[in-house]
Every structure is written in structure tokens, then in C-alpha cells.
Amino acid sequence: MRRYLAPLFLIGLGTSALAQIGLPQTGPVVGGGVVETIGGTVDRTLARTRDLDLTAPVRSVAQLARDRVQRIQRLVRANPERIELDDQGEPARRGIVLLLDTDAASLDAARKLGFTARTVDGLDELGIGAVELTAPSGMPLSRALQQLRGALPGKTLSADVLHFEGASAARASSGGAKVIGRPIGTAVGIIDGGVGPAVSVIEQTGFATGAPSPSDHGTAVAGLLRDAGVRSLYAADVYGRDPAGGGALAIARALNWLAGKKVRVVSMSLVGPRNPLLERALATLSGRGTVILAAVGNDGPSAPPAYPASYPAVLAITGVDGRNRALIEAGRALHLDYAAPGADIRALNAKGAARSVRGTSFAVPMAAARAAAAIDAGRPVRATLDAEARDLGRKGPDNQFGRGLLCGNCGR
Structure with a gap:
């Protein structure tokens, strides 16, 4: 691990953040939950439209921990009338x-x-x-x-x-992602930022101020689902133009809306702390047979467990690069189910331009497409995904790749 932060920077960091970078835990908790930080998207209000280069060298584990805390602090300082820290520093x-x-x-x-x-x-x-x-x-x-x-x-x-989107679209690249496999009719719901007009959806609605509002992140996720064969998409924008978007209540309402639409698969590329309302909503929906998938986040392996990926009702998805190596920035969950491509892939931004993207956020729609395909075929989802998954790393399930790689050629 690289050298620690200078003493002046340590002032104000909380116990969870200090634990992540191997420092003694003293003082109040500040920003103790998991927030995806690659590319600065946590600070949505400060760099909402910036064209970020996520193909740049990935930060070290220690830097990821420091970045997460700094960006949470900046977000709160920039929006004191809308956001504050709770008793856990979230x-x-x-x-x-x-x-x-x-x-x-x-x-x-x-x-x-x-x-x-x-x-x-x-x-x-x-x-x-x-x-x-x-x-x-x-x-x-x-x-x-x-x-x-x-x-x-x-x-x-x-x-x-609050829960936060993962990495945004990066620099321009030639061509777009290629469509993999036959069309998939089973509907997939997306809980994310808004989807731009470049990707057609059956219906889109908002659960935050100014929503739905097209975003690079939500459009990329929706586009990757389309490229993987899904033809029926329902998009719930829980961010809009609200600096306090992505709250647990907004996400629960989005899940409620998707339940009313009878959506069978839900893709969630967002990360936040544990919350009882959201946990109950997910458990209820899962108990009715809906398959829910979520990203493990991009805060590195020393970060606290990511939610909603860590809820028992959710399939936790991590990402790999073009050589099937685990992403160094991949976070962790209390369980890990599958890996999917999360780097060396292309997706559309809100304006419809192809961009290179990186992050566990972009692995989730790949895995969600395979879950939808299993339902399309009338097969049990878990057993079908287990049979499809390509074992990576040590033999059998592990904490880097879960039960294996899904949709290995998707987005490439």
C-alpha cells in the first residue's frame, strides 16, 4: 500500500474511512458507507457534465478510500440545504x-x-x-x-x-457495442439515472426533482442491456437534477413502480449503505420471483460491504477487464454471485455517442440480460446462470469472480 495521507488531511476523516486505509479508528464516523467514486461521479453537482476519462490508470486501493471520503465531504459542503450526514456518517x-x-x-x-x-x-x-x-x-x-x-x-x-451511480462514460471510441445473441423478450427494469433518446425504452419515469433527465450513466446501462439482446426496458430515474437524488425512499418507490409493471428482472448500478426500507422492498419483490442484480461498487476490496448488492435478496455482480482480470477497483459485498465485463467495453452516452466505459456498474446489465434470457426460455435463473458461468480464478466459487463470468463476449 502506498504511503498514508499527510496528517492535515486526516483531520475530519471518520472511523470507517480510516479503517479502509489501515489507520487507527478514532473520532466520529464520516462517510462510512460505500460510494462509487471512479471518475468523480459522487460529486454530481460539481462535475455533472464533465467528459471523464475512465481509461486512465486506476487509482490504488488507498487512493480509492481517500477519494470516497473527500467526495462525500465535498458533496455535503456544496449542498448543505439538501444533504447532511446521519448518525453513521452517511x-x-x-x-x-x-x-x-x-x-x-x-x-x-x-x-x-x-x-x-x-x-x-x-x-x-x-x-x-x-x-x-x-x-x-x-x-x-x-x-x-x-x-x-x-x-x-x-x-x-x-x-x-443516498446511493450513488458508478462511473460515467469516458472518451470517444470507434464504433458501438455489438449485439450478442437472440432478442430477449422478458422485460428488464433499470433503477439509475435517466436514459437518453439514443436508447428506446417502453416507459421511463422519475423519482427525484427534475427526473427523468438523461444521464450518461443511465443511458450506458440501458444501451448495454439493448446490445445484449433485451428489447423491453423500463427506466426509473432516481437522480434527475436533484443533488439529494438516489435516496433510499426514491429507490423503494422505483421498485414499487417496477412491481406494478410486472417487471421480472431489475438492474441496479448504484451503491450506498444498508437501509431497512430498501432492504424490505427488495426482499418483498424478490419473494414474488423478481430477479434483482446490483453492482459491488468501485471503492476497492477494502471498502465496507456494498448495498444493495449485499442484501440476501440481490445477486451481487463484479466486473472484469478484457483479459478477464478482476477490476482492481471492484468493491465487495457480503456475498458475490457472478462477474461480467466491466472494462474494455463501449456504451452510448446521453447524446448517443459511443464511449469507452469502466466500472462494476456496467457489468450488471450484462448479467441482467442473461437472467432475462433464462426467464425467456422458461428455465430457473440461478441454475441457468450457474451452468452458463465460466469459472475464473481458483476452481469453484471465489470472492473475486463469484460463480464465474457471464456474458463474456457482451459489449466487446
Whole structure:
């Protein structure tokens, strides 16, 4: 590992971040969750439209950890009216606490503490009841959570934590990705940024301010699904033009919308901390037979476990390069299911131009296409993917490639 940060930089780093780079854990947690950082996309408000070169040399594991923390800090500083850190040091919507399974007594107790309550809509398909509690003016989110947990013991409370897209499109490249295999009719849902007009979708809707709004990342994911044969796409934009986009509630609402559309496969190329609302939504959808896949993130192998990839209901996907080597920046999950191409591939950006892309985000649509193809053929998804997967690394499942490589020729 390269030399550590200078002492001045260490001021303000939290326990989770310090643990990632092998330093003693002291002081409050800052940015403890997993946020994909390759190319600076965490700081969406500071570099939203920049043409980023993701084919540049990949940063070291220590640099990935430092970058993640710095970008979270910049995001919060740039948007203090919309974003603050929760009691775990995770970026979240300012002043908002989510309460599940509410009752009249709980609401009365919250109101006596000065909180206002608003019933959450858009979760009916999943059968989830939730309330947004807004903290009194001037009360930090960490304090709000502490007070509510004391007043409502046994209740499920959380901040509306933010999740982040992975890497964006990079420099121009010749040609586009080639279509692999026969057309796939099973519909796939995308929860990401907005999809540009270069990739046709059946329907697109937004779950954030200014959404749907075309993004390079969402368009690349949708284009890779199309190139892998999927013909029916539903796109949920959970970012729009909102610096506080990508919250757990927005994602849960997007899952609820896809449940109403009877989508059988969901592709999620985003990363954030664990959240009880999102965990319940995913478990409910998975229990109904929907296959959900998510990226392990790009914060490196020493990062905390990535969510939603780490939820039991989700297939965790990592990426490999053109020589089938694990991406050095690939994060980790509590389990790893499959690998797919995540580098040395091309995809469309929001304007329809072909770009080279890199990151575990772009492996997810490849694997999702294969899951959809299994459903198309009337075959069990897990068994079919296991049979298709090409074993890489040491024999059998491992923590670098999972149960093997899917869609090895996709995007190349």
C-alpha cells in the first residue's frame, strides 16, 4: 500500500474511512458507507457534465478510500440545504427520518418532540407503510435519529441515505457495442439515472426533482442491456437534477413502480449503505420471483460491504477487464454471485455517442440480460446462470469472480 495521507488531511476523516486505509479508528464516523467514486461521479453537482476519462490508470486501493471520503465531504459542503450526514456518517436528505410500521402512538410521540409527519405514498404495490418525519428546524439529523430512537424503542427508523451511480462514460471510441445473441423478450427494469433518446425504452419515469433527465450513466446501462439482446426496458430515474437524488425512499418507490409493471428482472448500478426500507422492498419483490442484480461498487476490496448488492435478496455482480482480470477497483459485498465485463467495453452516452466505459456498474446489465434470457426460455435463473458461468480464478466459487463470468463476449 502506498504511503498514508499527510496528517492535515486526516483531520475530519471518520472511523470507517480510516479503517479502509489501515489507520487507527478514532473520532466520529464520516462517510462510512460505500460510494462509487471512479471518475468523480459522487460529486454530481460539481462535475455533472464533465467528459471523464475512465481509461486512465486506476487509482490504488488507498487512493480509492481517500477519494470516497473527500467526495462525500465535498458533496455535503456544496449542498448543505439538501444533504447532511446521519448518525453513521452517511450522506442523507437533510432533516428526514423514515419510520416504518407506524401507529398513532408513535406519531404522537414524534410530534411531541417537534417533528412533523407526512405519510409516504408510492409503496402500495409492495405493501409497505412508511412515514417521513421532518426534524425541527436547526436539529442535526444525527440528533433527530437519537431522539426518535429513544422515544420509539423497537421501531424501525433510518435516515433517507443516498446511493450513488458508478462511473460515467469516458472518451470517444470507434464504433458501438455489438449485439450478442437472440432478442430477449422478458422485460428488464433499470433503477439509475435517466436514459437518453439514443436508447428506446417502453416507459421511463422519475423519482427525484427534475427526473427523468438523461444521464450518461443511465443511458450506458440501458444501451448495454439493448446490445445484449433485451428489447423491453423500463427506466426509473432516481437522480434527475436533484443533488439529494438516489435516496433510499426514491429507490423503494422505483421498485414499487417496477412491481406494478410486472417487471421480472431489475438492474441496479448504484451503491450506498444498508437501509431497512430498501432492504424490505427488495426482499418483498424478490419473494414474488423478481430477479434483482446490483453492482459491488468501485471503492476497492477494502471498502465496507456494498448495498444493495449485499442484501440476501440481490445477486451481487463484479466486473472484469478484457483479459478477464478482476477490476482492481471492484468493491465487495457480503456475498458475490457472478462477474461480467466491466472494462474494455463501449456504451452510448446521453447524446448517443459511443464511449469507452469502466466500472462494476456496467457489468450488471450484462448479467441482467442473461437472467432475462433464462426467464425467456422458461428455465430457473440461478441454475441457468450457474451452468452458463465460466469459472475464473481458483476452481469453484471465489470472492473475486463469484460463480464465474457471464456474458463474456457482451459489449466487446
